[in-house]
Amino acid sequence: MNANIIIECKDLGKQYKTPEGERVIIERMDLAVKENEFVVLFGPGQCGKTTMIRLLSGLEQPDRGAVRINGKRIQGPGPDRGVVYQTISLFPWLTVMGNVEYGPKVRGIAKKERREKAQHYIELVGLKGFENTYPVKLSGGMKQRVGIARAYCNEPVVMFMDEPFGALDAQTRYLMQEELAQIWEKEQRTVIFVTNNIEEALYLADRIIVMRNCPSSIKREYEIDLPRPRNYVDPEFLRLRKEITGIMDKTL
Ligand SMILES: Nc1ncnc2c1ncn2[C@@H]1O[C@H](COP(=O)(O)OP(=O)(O)OP(=O)(O)O)[C@@H](O)[C@H]1O
Ligand SMILES: [Mg+2]
Known part of the structure; x- marks a missing residue:
């Protein structure tokens, strides 16, 4: 195992029982996040982003595969994981x-x-x-x-943020993205951040994981090495924004 990997999951799968039978939400997810890396899970509405946060943070158990933090399999929530939600x-x-x-x-x-x-x-x-x-x-x-x-x-060893700015008005949202980027630059942490907003993803991420629609898996990954603080209208920012929006599944 790479010593630098803080949290990882392999072949992670999750399904729920519904009145219509078993429904697969997470088909297969493989993820390895390095120390102090800012990873954004990006995907359309209802694609299983919150389910991923619940699995990675130990709030729920996967049906297949496992989540490991510093090499140790997690089996429930713990103080080494912090979660910031949309409604605090x-x-x-x-x-x-x-x-x-x-x-x-x-x-x-x-x-x-x-x-x-x-x-x-x-x-x-x-x-x-x-x-x-x-x-x-x-x-x-x-x-x-x-x-x-x-x-x-x-x-916490890993900080999870599930659409933390999703309920804010547009202007406050931009402000909070800038603030969070500054906070994280001052005190880096390993962060897994969920959003369905491409600008937010590009503004914050070291790496963007594009999720497929449910049943979800990874469609593509992007290493974002734009210098910080980022500029929403920088040509490369706009190019990536267009490219990633183009490959994103639409909410069914
Ligand atoms: N406990 C559950 N039982 C049955 N179905 C569930 C359960 N939790 C989530 N689901 C279903 O799994 C799918 C993905 O939900 P999830 O909340 O993970 O998606 P999301 O990407 O976070 O959505 P949003 O963009 O609305 O935040 C949804 O269709 C949801 O109805
Ligand atoms: Mg969600």
Whole structure:
């Protein structure tokens, strides 16, 4: 095994029972993600992206194949995996600080240490000054920032993001893409990010995995070596955007 590979799956398959019988969602997926690599799973609506996140993060078990993190087969969820969802479920009764420090607190990290850690990540996501604010007072973009800080604060081995900006308005979405790219450049992590937005994929990814429609498998992979920060109207960006959009399956 390549020592640099953090998470991998081979011949991964998943099907669900439906009233019409078994339905294969993931036909076959092979993936190996290197340390600090930013991988984007890109595919049309309903192609099985969330199912992949659930399998890779251990929330669900595959019917075939296995997921390994640092060579060890995973059999359930664990603190070494952090997930950021489209709708961030923050604890409404806790402040920004309370939400971000929650993971380390549950793991028994002493108050001083976890506060320092949480403060660092709150500042990393640009929320300095909002430590004592409650979620109800935060905008959608700010909630996603808290979600990112919370995931970082748990110091997971792999961070999963399932369309984290999918519910934001277009302008906030661009802003958050830029912010996330900056955050990741400052503190690199191994990230598996899901989107059906090609601009977002190209703006963020080291590598884009294009998924087929359900039953899903990998249609094609692209190494994206455009310099960062990326430019949405750079000719090569636009060329790749056109090419990848062209090969993408349409939602059935
Ligand atoms: N527990 C389940 N039981 C039966 N079918 C399921 C289950 N979970 C997901 N599916 C089906 O699997 C398919 C893929 O779903 P999934 O949520 O993984 O896709 P997705 O690419 O994340 O979709 P979206 O773009 O809407 O986020 C869908 O047709 C869905 O109905
Ligand atoms: Mg989904």
